[in-house]
Amino acid sequence: MSRPVAIVGIGLTRFGERWESSLRNLITEAGLAALQDCKVSGEEIDELYVGSMSPGQFTNQELVAPLVLDSAGLADTHIPTTRVEGAGASGGLALRQAYLSIASGHADVAIAGGVEKMTDVPEKDVTRILGAASDQEWEAFIGATDPALHALIARRHMEKYGTSREQLGLVAVKNHKHGSLNPNAQFQKEVSLETVLQSPLISDPLRVFDTAPASDGAAAVVLAALDVAESYTDRPIRVSGSGQGSDYVSLAARQTLTSFAATKHAAERAFAQAKAQPKDVDVVEIHDSYTINEILGIEDLGFCKPGAGGVLTETGATAIGGDLPVNPSGGLKARGHPIGATGIAQVAELVSQLRGQAGSRQVRGAKRGLALNTGGTGVVSVVHILEAV
């Protein structure tokens, strides 16, 4: 039987074009902020995990996990440091590893961080590096880029369920509105549906405003065994469910384009562990790397029936104040998407919401939150359910 685990501290950098900060600066800034958010001293950390997709290609820096320890002035502790990679899900996977290390009884306190520094390389290199999350032999080799694969998914969803171009656009409009309330977001401004629909075409039907930006940023959370958590914080947030799933890397090998089996697998495990159902969730962070992914996420997590995600978005239910607020942080679209940091930033947002500290974007009375972090075209999904203690 595993031990209960809680998140006791969170730290985030501002996301965006952080020209003035290196990879090292960013993760150190987030890590120190997380430690300052709780009463954990560096020497009390038993394990460190960092999610980062491709620091070697973006900045020539590998060995990121020990670098974080080093930069924080904690190299002399010699504790285990591990980098975790799952493309877009790298951050969520790092959190899960930290969670498991405590749940197993192996560690009492662990820190999970995520970082990516994406704007030091030209745009064409960003596309190429992100494309490494597709199947190189069966997808990339024949010319399918990441946007093209998601465009296929979107087109199929539109064909099969009647999801409209406007419904996709409303995901971006809603997330920008939420982002305008988040002081750490890359884009703190609202956009109109017209702006989204008239933005340059990337891969039909997806346009620039259907996609998350390239970003620099980092996030970190401190976890502790629940029985010691209250010595570190007044408001521990319990990790009540943690699930992870995988799928064929190539889209062509799957039964369907309009649902991610990895997400369903992860969600089933997380809900079962949390002894909860979708209707029990008050606030959600979903991996909207493309607008279509938020719609798929709503459906695969069981918040509505397959194909109904577009309509649910159109009703306003997924906005702050609606029945199922999704991405109050602004999501990947507006908060920004420094790949490895995203999964941690999602959970940090939930912690803020469940503590009641989310300011003008607070979801009232939020007691239980869920984060869905995805890598590739739904190849790896990780779901965490958090609850106020």
Place this chain on the structure above:
Amino acid sequence: MRGTVTQGATTGIVGYGAYVPPYRIRAEEISRVWGHDAKTGASLNIIEKSVPGVDEDVATMSVEAARQALLRARAPPQRIGAIYVGSESHPYAVKPTGTIVAEAIGAGPELMLADYEFACKAGTAAIQTCMGLAASNMIDLGLAIGADTSQGAPGDALEYAASAGAAAFLIGRDPDEFLAQIDHTVSYTTDTPDFWRREGQRYPSHGERFTGTPAFFKHVSACAERLMQKAGTEPGDYAHAVFHQPNGKFPRNVAKQLGFGDEQIGAGLLAPQIGNTYSAAVLLGLANILDEAKPGQRVFVCGYGSGAGSDAFDITVTKRITKARNHGVPKLRELLADTVQLDYATYAKIRGKIAAPEKGVA
């Protein structure tokens, strides 16, 4: 202020000249050929850009501008004690452009001379050098030129802007000769690699969006603010303002951020019609302002060069401007009205982007 002391004696502009080739290519023609969004030019606020003719280069364009400057000053070339030509497209890697210009206008041989390069701000650096030499009595008149036939790789975003032009300014120290007095100058320089071209490379590289906030906007804003601090002025004190214009959008945005209005930047903003003439850009804008300005008006000038730095000037127009600007020299607006439109194929041939095989080669 550290680093940039106020000059001793006052210096001023005693003559100026401007040259832009008549050839143009429209932004829409470039986006048509490359399959880019038809709104690409509009998003940069560039309608068309100038193209140098087959027989034109930085030397020939500099000569055109320098001759106008001498005509406006009614000064014999022998009075010129120094010539500095700023450009990033000097015809020779080794061998000065300035010597060609000096011979062509009849200056020298008792002459200080060198070619300058600082991306788009070598021309304003040349003016500052001449100011120092004139103020310290080392020369009578100095000729500062900014000229470029700038390069943009085919299909690159730079291709919409990279254009050609030249501007020449005669700098002196006799207030009776000033068409405009230079009251203050300030520079702001850091090592910021936003745009570069290595030895032997045909086209420059750039840091995409990095060329914006941490490069152009940071340096222009910092330099402009320091100049106003030094001069004890604010934006409302200037009748005209001109900023470096790598496109038609950046100068408008930085002007707005600093508190200058559209009516102040209108006369100096030429990028929508001619593109980015690099070392000539802010100086051509200043020339156009001098063509229109009234005596007593104050002019704010702030150039920018990648790499990176800004030079800013606080200038007051004198009453001599009214007569001197008409000394048998066309105004820049008249020159710009005379255009020849090119299609992409002709442009590509003229700019050497395509080349015929040598004779005898099949």
